[in-house]
Amino acid sequence: MAQTRDAEVWASRAFxxxxxxxxxxADPLPTGMTLGEMAKLNETGEPMSAEHFPKEIFARKFGPPIKTQADLxxxxxxxxxxxxxxxxxxxFDLGKSSLYPIRLFQYDRKTSVEGEYFSLNVGERKDAFLPSETLNLDVFDSGKMRMAPNLHDDDIALGPxxxxxxxxxxxxxxxxxFFLSDRLTQALRAAxxxxxFGFRKCRIIEKG
Structure with a gap:
């Protein structure tokens, strides 16, 4: 096995x-799907139409006005x-991923949180992850895997x-x-x- 050096992919630890x-x-979705079910499908790269996402969400608790939210x-x-x-x-090339408008409101459900926002449906998946070459990986009985919280550059290994x-x-x-190409990562960094996003560089491994 050899590591390529002429191309880069990045993981985001935002999640x-x-x-x-x-x-x-949020109020119940018109599809009857729960917010938790929607979130799980999004996590697995399932393309979903706009009705699977709330058009409005509301602060859960009364308190000081919620300020403009971060970029993610x-x-x-x-x-x-x-x-x-x-x-x-x-x-950039989002494939089947989508962005849908969403409005954020204060607790009173009338006053908008300042800013314009979108729901991101991550609708693309790749089969590139190499668990055997990855460091600090937790594996669950269900078969799911999770990186340790203190994620570092080069911990995650991916195929070409x-x-x-x-x-x-x-x-x-x-x-x-979730993962990003180098060109998308550099554009977000420039902004x-x-x-x-908490970018961490991945190792790209190919058979020698």
């Missing part, structure tokens, strides 16, 4: 970051991105197929993780979104 989770709720948060089971982030994502196809994807059975 592992508890500070990305914001306390919002998780709220009411939804991956919520800012308009600025959505504009960057649209410039990670370099093909869309610029944003997930790779079941690895959970709480000063590195802290929000």
């Amino acid at each position: 592992m970051d508890s500070t990305r989770v914001k306390d919002f709720v 948060v998780r709220a009411a089971g939804v991956v919520v991105v800012s308009a600025k982030c959505a504009d960057i994502l649209r410039q 197929t990670a370099l093909e196809g869309p610029d944003l994807w997930v790779n079941p059975p690895l959970i709480n993780m 000063k979104m590195s802290r929000v």
Whole structure:
């Protein structure tokens, strides 16, 4: 086995970051699907239409007014991105992934949270993850896998197929993780979104 050095793929630890989770709720979805079921499908790279996502979400608790949200948060089971982030994502190959408008409201359900936001449906998956070459990996009886919270560059190993196809994807059975091409990562970095996404470089492994 040999590591390639001329191409890079990045993992985001945003889904592992508890500070990305914001306390919002949503009314029942028209599909009858629960928010938890929607979130699980999104985590596995299932393409979903707009009716699978709430159009509005509301602060769960009364308190000080909620300020403009970061460029990526998780709220009411939804991956919520800012308009600025959505504009960057649209410039790249998202494959079957989609962005749907969503409005955020204060506890009174009338006052909007400042900013424009979109739900991100991660609708692409790749079969590139190499568990046997990956460091600090937790494996569950269910077959699902999860990286340790203190994720470092080069902990995750991927095969060369990670370099093909869309610029944003997930790779079941690895959970709480999504991947980005180098060109998309650099665009988000240039927009000063590195802290929000928590990029970690992956190793690309090919057979020698």
